[in-house]
Amino acid sequence: MPAPLLQLTGIGLSFGATRALDDVSFELRAGEVHLLAGENGAGKSTLIKILAGIHPEHEGTIRLDGREVRFATPQAARRAGIAVIHQELSLVDAMSVEDNLHLGRESSRLGGVWLDRRAHGQRALALCRELELELTVGDLGRPVGDFPLSVKNRLEIARALSGEARIIVMDEPTSALHRTEVDRLFRLIDGLRARGVGVIYISHKMEEIYRIADRITVLRDGRLVGTAPRAECPPATLIRWMIGRELSQQFPARPAARPERRVALEVRHLRVAATDPARPPVVRDVSLTVHEGEIVGLAGLQGSGAAEVLHALFGARGRVTGGEVSLADGAYEPREPRRALARGLVLATADRKATGLVLPLSVTGNITLAALPRFSPGGVLRPQAERSAARARVEELQIRLASPEQEAGALSGGNQQKVALARWLETRPRVLLLEEPTRGVDVGAKHEIYALLNRWTSAGAAVLLISTEMPELLALSDRILVLHRGEVAAEFPRAEATAEKVLAAAMGATSAEATKTES
Amino acid sequence: MKATRWFNHPGMRALLALGLVLALGCLAHADGAFFRWSTHRDMLRQVSVGGILACGMTLVIITGGIDLAVGSVLGFCAVLFAQLAVHRGWPVGAVVLVVLLAGAAAGTASGALVARLRVQPFIATLAMMVFARGLAKWWSGGQKISSAVQKADGTYVYVDLPAIFQWLDARLLGGNVAAVTLVFFACLGLSWVVLAKLRYGRYLYATGGNEEAARYAGVPIARAKLLAYGLSGLFAAVAGICQAVQEQQGDPEAGSTYELTAIAIAVIGGNSLAGGRGGVGLTLLGALTIGYLEKILSINAVAESNRLMLTGVIIVAAVLLQRRRAG
Incomplete structure (x- = not known):
């Protein structure tokens, strides 16, 4: 039997007093998709960073094709054929698509001085075709920042492929993708598998794990729990390995909605123009009602306008182009986030890095930021009050940290997400607009967030929810509205909503096909 | 997860840089001059004007901006102060108030360009830097404003400088501390209160840390942002008054390149130009580092040419020493 493509033995790494990884061994064969699972902070990202040459001081050995190697720099790892697609996108927004795809491996002529623009353009087009990215030659010259997250995500993958990688690490590649795009990604991974590329895949989504993984390895608290072929590691085993205990069910039961509840948010004929005035409006005509204690799911594919509805209601896009909005206490005009917050309306955004957290600020500072006037009567901060509030939220959401005074940027992705939620919680909101509230969060933490949503709504809060994870959307929503091209295409009460119906409506199937109910 | 070793704290690294400079002073003590209190007292007096500017610069840098106009605003305020106090003979209280308001207004104007019209801080304050220097020259007619007052017939008479010129130039506490040094410490204290104790201080950090998320x-x-630039202008006015008092005149050229000194002080102390991190404690360490460095070079009679070159090298060394560990 030939040596495995990649073999890690006895890998360990400490940060100060923290033992991030301890004696972890891992093997990747050519042509295999090896799933790496574990709760937030279990050490997955650290292991990937070691593989990517970011922590050359690690213990243990790395063997590539049976030969021992040690990557001193990220460049060395890349040259050895290891490409990492990071959870937090690492594209340069201001640079063009084409330049991003070739960043760090430019083709050049004249001894490396002149960039070979033509070769770049051709290779970029070929890559986009391979990834089914419908970009024109003109699009290749546009800055990456112009494109939505889902396109950026695939560009990130394209960039990894442009380096002729033999080992590709995908850290939650689907967190920003819609279902059809996930299918596309999986076809691509199948192609990689056939070419003998080894894929290390990190995901928290059950349905993906069992569609794509050949073998599964689980880490917990920096240690190896086990490695098993997919067939020998059913979901119950996987969850037990990850959290060290049994979870009775994936979603807690929703208490039945009481119909007599008051209206918390009413939107009539909302219209939102595109950022580029030459393009058609992103939201054409959306009307919806959310009652107190109710969770309304907003479904829709990329470009449906679902995310824009949330951002526009929060006032993050300035004044809306048309329509009327009212809250429980009267008419409301979206203009800027400050006004929304003052009316008890909050938006937890999906893009944690750009619009969620202030990473250099302490965890405490982040948690109290949106409710700061309450913690500073007369303009003077009350550090005691801030600390005790932060401690309570850290406890409630089980945020794992060294100290509430540490910078939020030092936390793992899932814990950052919890800090962001804690901040909105601290404002005591009446209407919550949630965009992917469990993105990048591990199974155990997801469970906590679901339970939290139930508690909020029992206390009378209204929730408008977007989630690309269909099981989550179905399990949490009392009603689901499906958006297609900026309009409400269908509405399903909880009992009638199925993944098939929602997806069909989101893809623009006729009302008969989608068995549309009253709207 | 990041390493939390002691030297990863920016304050510790700034202390290390200061310690190295002090060690240099102990080695090159110029026949014991470095060990005399008067040397330290003079160092503190000499670094005070730059340090006052650096207080405002720190506030602006924490919001992720930069204020290039402080040197010019200092120049204009020095001229305005000397003109009103010496030539017009206004009461000192009114003069100080007007000068402080003028400085704050100039800073707020920069802030309005940055915050409301979304001009990049570098450009907005570059424009204010040029404008305020022009204003200083126009206001003074290009002349240094001193105790010599020109009469209508072209002759000069000499007037007495108002008492504030003595107060601020005096040594207090038994001759051990210069008055301007106490002004510098007061500015540090005010900035510290704003940053550490007030709601708006937290807003400055949040704005610099991630403006979108803060919004x-x-x-x-x-x-x-208006607050940060406004306070920076206010501190520039305070520095202008101190400068006029130390020079015993209002020089329209006063304070040119001081903005660079202020930036150097803030950065050597470990305040991140990226914004969102830092504090005036670091700025104090930066001011001491720069102040001691210049003092040590001057008591050892290092020629100005070599002094400048050495200062450049040491600034780079200090900043490299403080760089956050990658990863």
């Missing part, structure tokens, strides 16, 4: 969290970004 989503309801932080009044524009008002926070």
